[in-house]
Amino acid sequence: MLRRGTFEAARGRTLVRDALERARSLLAIHEVAPLPDDVDRHLDDVVAAHRRLARRDGTA
Numbered sequence: 104m105l106r107r108g109t110f111e112a113a114r115g116r117t118l119v120r121d122a123l124e125r126a127r128s129l130l131a132i133h134e135v136a137p138l139p140d141d142v143d144r145h146l147d148d149v150v151a152a153h154r155r156l157a158r159r160d161g162t163a
Contacts, residue, residue, distance in 0.1 A: 138146070 137143075
């Protein structure tokens with residue numbers, strides 16, 4: 104149920120604006136955990152293989 108106090112506290116802000124502010128706040132404080140070493144090495148291997156193929160094919 105809506106209460107007048109809740110509505111008045113919003114001071115005319117829209118739900119979209121509130122959601123955007125909340126999303127920006129969460130993104131500002133979020134810290135990404137590092138990948139495990141084996142995953143990081145695998146990704147490095149995938150990128151290196153792609154670069155080798157791109158150089159061989161002349162697309163790099």
